[in-house]
Amino acid sequence: MKNRSAIELYDTTLRDGTQGEKITLSVQDKLLITEKLDEFGVDYIEGGWPSSNPKDEEFFRRALHIQLKNAKLCAFGSTARKPDNIEKDPNLTGLLKSETPVITIFGKTWKAHSAVGLGLNDEENAELIFKSVNFLKNRGRQVLFDAEHFFDGYKDNPVFAMTMLQTAEEAGADRLVLCDTNGGTMPHEVYTIVQEVISATNIPIGIHTHNDSDLAVANALSALRAGAAHVQGTINGIGERCGNANLISIIPNVILKLNGHFHHKLNLNQLTSLSNSVYELLNLPPDNRAPFVGKSAFAHKGGIHVSAVLKESSLYEHIDPKTVGNRQRVLVSELAGQSNIRYKAKELGIELPDSGELFKKIVQRIKKLEYEGFQFDVAEASFELLLHHELGKFKPFFEVLESKVHIESAKNREPVDQAILKIEVNDEIEMTAADGDGPVNALDKALRKVLRGFYPAIRTIKLVDYKVRVLEEKKGTSAKVRVLIETSDGHSTWSTVGVSTNIIDASLQALSDSINYYLFNMQETTYAAPAEVQ
Template sequence: MNKNIKIFDSTLRDGAQGEGISFSVSDKLKIVKALDNLGVTYIEAGNPGSNIKDLEFFEKLKSIKLETSKIVAFGSTRRKNISTQEDTNITSLLEAETPTIAIFGKSWDFHVTDIIKTSLNENLKMINDTITFFKEKGKEVIFDAEHFFDGYKSNPDYALKALASAVDAGADAIVLCDTNGGVFPQEIYEITQKVCELFNVEVGIHCHNDCGMAVANSIMGVKAGAVHVQGTYIGFGERCGNANLSTIIPNLQLKMKLSCIPHKQVKNITSTARYISEISNLKLINGMPYVGNGAFAHKGGMHVDGVAKASHSFEHISPEIVGNKRRFLMSEVSGKSTVLPLIKKVDSTISKNSPETQSIIDKLKELEHMGYQYEGAEASFELVIRKLLNKYVSPFKIDSFKTIGEHSIIGGNFTASSIIKVIVDKKEEITAEQGNGPVNALNKSLKKALEVFYPELKEVHLTDYKVRVLDAENATSAKVRVLIESTDGKKTWTTIGVSTDIIEASLLALKDSIEYKLMM
């Protein structure tokens, strides 16, 4: 690899501005450790003066020793018409005691005159004074030129003066921001190349995804000479999100041979994405490049056959390189080539022409006729295979269960209770739980009963729950299919249940989920 690219992760700052994101201090510390383990260069921790939570977070960071990453405090240039020393936000950045400071400032003349309402000259002084102040304190300073590309297209001379003001003050890097996310790749390339030619300092790129081009724009920025890339790890952020680093890093490192993280950490790209998605309480997009659960999933018979013969026939990289895995999706049209890899996972002696293979395919078709659909529920299908091959016995039995729903007339809340009896090794356990609806109550009571025997189930929780009506013409007596996605924080799996009773369908999927975890 002939060039290093510095990766600047803004999950805890720009990502925290995304809809539905609310990190606790504990969440933030976990993400810091995960990103440090992955080996990104910078972790932007936020603005230490913005709220009480961030004050506590920065205080705790002082006692944490990181192996590879630098913590970055983020803030604005000084306010207009006051000295740097008088600005309390500047003081809070210094008190954070981080080795690196990221300062954002205006580079679009419109924003200067119409948004912060100051003179163009005063804005240049604000940039220069702030960076000079932190350089005199011995800090590494990264200047984020906010709205740079829009500013350059509007008034290139002024946008470049903003950069020059930062460089003259001693900025260690100038970062070109497509803050509105509306610039196209060719524009990114041409403007970034111009900046790299004009300034003898590290140039970075910071893209938003409002046109769906944040990753492409970041790559074009690097092609034009940028050596510093900013983004959030799985792409979430304000509006349409930020450049997705879990896509950018393998693109740069595996495709362009540019070193972004330690080579030994590339295999952790997927696990880091899934870990951060769990902490963020966001479902990882199934088709997200490299790290999604469906990134290397194959369903079409010809594709499956091709991959079985030579994986690169339908895969651009081997999924194991980034810590992901290949999946063959099951359906009633699946051929032996699709089913065989899963069968071999259970019994490697079985071949394509073994009678067991045909029996499993026949059972698959029978179950799918009943309403089961295994393309999104491979965990349940693996249990089917194991049972048909007599290689699996359930570690518990559900003897009986009851759910009771109750609607409060006064409060308007719908609560439910569940009582369940399980048997493990001839020992009985009866448990009752209350939940937000019957399925939640059932899940809680089942887990509580089984945790007596299997404490490792405390790690498991549901991340998704889907219900589909299969024969709507039967109205309220219709058959329903329930898909449940579960995780233990490390692995994710999906199970299925089908019944005319939504509670029973849910219980079948829950039972499979727990059995799969115990089997693992």
């Protein structure tokens, strides 16, 4: 693709993406995503179907006031319902009312859909496509024709499918977009069919693929290799059923692997940020395993892998993570070796003495704890405390001497959850109690209540996430549980872990680690530090 012209990048997150299960966006969300896509360098932003719902109509009214620097706003809809009522068709008139410079309409290119779904013969379907495209072109719009179900239709009846495409071209369409609507076509089929279409048409060909066979990205890339000049997809691959082609994967593959380029210079180092921003607006957790941008995309766990990565990262990384705004991570687990410990210590700014025995001691300690159920690759704050403790630099700021949790409930009465703690801080022993919404919340409140007098700074931190995992499911209620807690001070977050057959005890371990971690890492203190480690 070195000598190919620039590829057009068409985003349909705001329309096709929102058809996915549990995907919803407010008008304000759609406007924010529009600005982010434009800033990133997308050529076309498909905002929605203005004739289908009031939300999309409001979006287009407000979007007209956005000063787009790179992108053209696009409205989406279908051909007219009947060929003899084009000028009064509510869908086409609604598309024009959106006042977008670009309009995308889809039409039937699979004969079965035309005949059964619309009850049209071949000539009537072609007339519908011609008149719809021509009507919009004559009103000064750039028109993209989405050939719905094209690949299935072409394999079933290539003459019919090509006739509909050529009809749209004759009517004045600016782009012909081939859609793998059911997502069942294979990459080699896409490559061959796209080549055949290009040889029989004279305007740019686009590709729009779905992921029902987990091939949407591969199919899009195959089409581009075959000569397509326009690619459609969504951010993070969201969309109906199994989703759409993921632009977050397509973009770096085109630039870094196929030596292609897009119309606008894209800031690849903002790719991870764009992906995460859209997830945040969707109120969805990021996909940690997503290629290129996922948290785990450049994470290494096995000791042999880490040892090699420390010497030459390309041995186990297909690109430099920084190219796409991501970063290399080394995980600490039962698979860890000395290289993992050394890497993580360096990453955390901890100097380790050049002692093989110390490394072996730490590795064995970690493997023992992981065997017991601890998981440090998702609780790096607990790992950091463990490392400092093994180096003799950390001593807990407090010790829980006793803990009791009282749970009371009865019919027609509000439940009562109370925690009672005896805590030792700098040789002083304090007892306190607190009520809470559930036993863990009561425990958290009691712990903070007694510690605030010694360490006022902990008022600024709060628990933001709490997860419980049963580790030995076959043991039923006697099984061990692992508790993961995420805590924040408003500026940063950190994760800690606790493991026990008692969920209260496991929660107390993780809560204690979270507070100890915060106190240990504070830059300015307003409390007396713990005694030196002996």
